[in-house]
Amino acid sequence: MRSLREVSMKVPQSSLITFALLLIQLSSSSGGKILVFPLDGSHWVNMKVLIQELHAQGHEVTVVRASDSWYVSEKSPLYTSVTVPSPGGFEENYFKAFLSRQLEIRLQGKHTSFWSKIWTHIQIEQLVVNQMSQLHKGMSEMIIQMFEDENLMQSFHEAKYDVVLTDPGIGGGAMLARRLKVPLVFNVRWTIQGEAHFLIAPSPLSYIPFTATELTDKMTFPQRIKNVLSYIFGMYTMSYITEPHYKPVVKKYFGPSVDYSTFFLDADIWLMRNDFVFEFPRPTMPNIVYIAGFQCKPPKPLPVDLEEFVQSSGDHGVIMMTLGTLVENLPQDVAEEIAAAFAQLPQKVVWRYIGQKPANLGNNTLLVNWLPQNDLLGHPKTRVFVTHGGTNGVQETIYHGVPVVGLPLFFDQADNLSRIKAKGGAVIVDIAELERHMFADALMTALYNSSYRENMQKLSRLHRDQPLKPLDQAVFWIEYVIRHKGARYLQTQSNKMSWFVYNSVDVLAALLAVALLVTFTCISIVRLLWRFVFVGTKVKHE
Ligand SMILES: *[C@@H]1O[C@H](CO)[C@@H](O)[C@H](O)[C@H]1NC(C)=O
Ligand SMILES: *[C@@H]1O[C@H](CO)[C@@H](O)[C@H](O)[C@H]1NC(C)=O
Numbered sequence: 400m401r402s403l404r405e406v407s408m409k410v411p412q413s414s415l416i417t418f419a420l421l422l423i424q425l426s427s428s429s430g431g432k433i434l435v436f437p438l439d440g441s442h443w444v445n446m447k448v449l450i451q452e453l454h455a456q457g458h459e460v461t462v463v464r465a466s467d468s469w470y471v472s473e474k475s476p477l478y479t480s481v482t483v484p485s486p487g488g489f490e491e492n493y494f495k496a497f498l499s500r501q502l503e504i505r506l507q508g509k510h511t512s513f514w515s516k517i518w519t520h521i522q523i524e525q526l527v528v529n530q531m532s533q534l535h536k537g538m539s540e541m542i543i544q545m546f547e548d549e550n551l552m553q554s555f556h557e558a559k560y561d562v563v564l565t566d567p568g569i570g571g572g573a574m575l576a577r578r579l580k581v582p583l584v585f586n587v588r589w590t591i592q593g594e595a596h597f598l599i600a601p602s603p604l605s606y607i608p609f610t611a612t613e614l615t616d617k618m619t620f621p622q623r624i625k626n627v628l629s630y631i632f633g634m635y636t637m638s639y640i641t642e643p644h645y646k647p648v649v650k651k652y653f654g655p656s657v658d659y660s661t662f663f664l665d666a667d668i669w670l671m672r673n674d675f676v677f678e679f680p681r682p683t684m685p686n687i688v689y690i691a692g693f694q695c696k697p698p699k700p701l702p703v704d705l706e707e708f709v710q711s712s713g714d715h716g717v718i719m720m721t722l723g724t725l726v727e728n729l730p731q732d733v734a735e736e737i738a739a740a741f742a743q744l745p746q747k748v749v750w751r752y753i754g755q756k757p758a759n760l761g762n763n764t765l766l767v768n769w770l771p772q773n774d775l776l777g778h779p780k781t782r783v784f785v786t787h788g789g790t791n792g793v794q795e796t797i798y799h800g801v802p803v804v805g806l807p808l809f810f811d812q813a814d815n816l817s818r819i820k821a822k823g824g825a826v827i828v829d830i831a832e833l834e835r836h837m838f839a840d841a842l843m844t845a846l847y848n849s850s851y852r853e854n855m856q857k858l859s860r861l862h863r864d865q866p867l868k869p870l871d872q873a874v875f876w877i878e879y880v881i882r883h884k885g886a887r888y889l890q891t892q893s894n895k896m897s898w899f900v901y902n903s904v905d906v907l908a909a910l911l912a913v914a915l916l917v918t919f920t921c922i923s924i925v926r927l928l929w930r931f932v933f934v935g936t937k938v939k940h941e
């Protein structure tokens with residue numbers, strides 16, 4: 400009813416009736432049984448928003464977790480959990496150490512030559528490959544443990560789930576769904592084989608930038624070369640990381656006739672966390688539903704002391720900074736430069752920072768252990784958001800229309816931010832080059848050049864102007880799959896084709912063969928005729 404009341408203020412009567420009918424339809428199907436196989440860590444934060452809503456709609460949710468799960472708690476009012484007695488490969492301390500090491504290598508690349516930057520890049524790549532490989536190794540062991548546990552599998556079968564909901568960044572959910580013969584819904588941006596669109600939708604590399612290239616949809620010839628090479632290298636790396644772990648499992652439990660390369664593409668619906676408000680337009684598929692921003696909410700009031708601090712900024716307003724939950728502190732010298740830059744400004748600053756207090760800290764800067772990100776972003780005094788570019792931060796800042804100063808750290812965060820930059824809403828600073836003056840310059844640009852705020856406000860208006868809120872959309876499609884026992888009819892045949900059939904290589908080859916045959920026959924006939932005539936005339940002359 401919450402959404403109905405909000406909608407009723409804006410929409411005409413007829414669509415209100417349609418919407419009410421929709422709600423009735425929704426509530427009549429409630430009470431489905433949903434099995435969730437999540438990816439631990441920050442992705443879980445996302446998945447939980449969805450689980451919360453499914454629970455609120457009266458569905459019964461069961462969550463599969465590893466014995467050493469980091470974020471996924473065993474007890475929750477929202478779901479019942481099933482713990483597989485095996486580590487899932489996502490161990491907290493190990494992962495944090497991996498991120499710090501990655502940051503360290505990046506910062507070593509400071510002020511160095513082109514070649515040592517490349518070397519830095521290779522080192523990071525290697526670190527990521529090892530870490531991801533560990534994760535998938537752990538996951539594949541967890542899957543085997545699960546499949547071998549007959550009691551557990553029996554209880555899964557007996558529970559008669561309506562749908563499996565999973566993040567295909569790990570292989571477990573897709574395998575479990577196939578094993579239980581239950582429809583499958585992805586909450587997805589990444590699959591174990593790479594960015595989701597590149598796997599299921601046509602993706603011409605001429606205008607679709609590959610992951611982590613920071614390219615746009617307008618590429619020069621050298622950039623297109625970079626894009627194609629990145630694609631080849633990236634796809635190879637992904638299969639190198641995942642195949643050795645999952646391929647044997649697929650073969651063992653589903654038989655050698657199953658095509659491994661398409662095994663993980665078999666979802667009924669792909670709930671995709673992409674937002675074309677700031678991402679580049681590209682071909683899509685009928686079973687893809689876009690739900691980016693489903694985690695965004697209107698702001699709640701701030702805690703009293705924080706509100707007081709924010710109000711004390713006067714007309715200058717507030718800058719907020721957080722680098723996510725995984726990076727708690729920065730190297731001291733970087734933190735000093737950031738603090739010094741903040742101290743030069745008349746704004747107040749709320750900075751989520753755990754670690755030694757920087758000596759340069761200005762009296763305008765408040766260090767906090769935690770901040771209510773969404774509520775602060777939605778506060779009218781907030782002027783700029785300094786972020787690393789994780790999913791939640793990016794979507795929330797678009798939702799609230801706040802300009803960004805980006806400090807990308809890992810993975811595809813630089814991509815996220817470069818897209819907002821391409822729309823004129825962000826200034827990006829390379830953390831390896833960060834120094835107080837350039838950081839202050841970046842902040843001033845985002846604060847005082849009004850085009851940044853205007854562009855972000857525009858993105859915000861576009862993002863909010865949708866027929867159905869992203870979260871309602873996600874729930875609708877999960878319930879749709881429950882009601883119709885899947886949505887296979889939306890799947891294209893491309894999943895079942897080999898690359899040469901998909902690209903019509905066989906047809907082209909056949910046509911070419913025919914063309915060659917015809918040409919050859921014609922030439923032969925002409926030659927034969929010519930010789931006949933020529934020889935004939937010669938004979939006549941003699
Ligand atoms: C904060 O520092 C600035 C300059 O460093 C100074 O002018 C101002 O009075 C200080 N404010 C307070 C409340 O201490
Ligand atoms: C942004 O980056 C995060 C990784 O930190 C990734 O999971 C997410 O999908 C990206 N979001 C967008 C909108 O590109």
Ligand SMILES: *[C@@H]1O[C@H](CO)[C@@H](O)[C@H](O)[C@H]1NC(C)=O
Pocket residue numbers: 823848849850
């Ligand atoms: C503001 O930024 C935009 C985009 O970077 C730029 O084109 C424009 O000239 C800037 N305006 C001012 C007043 O500096």
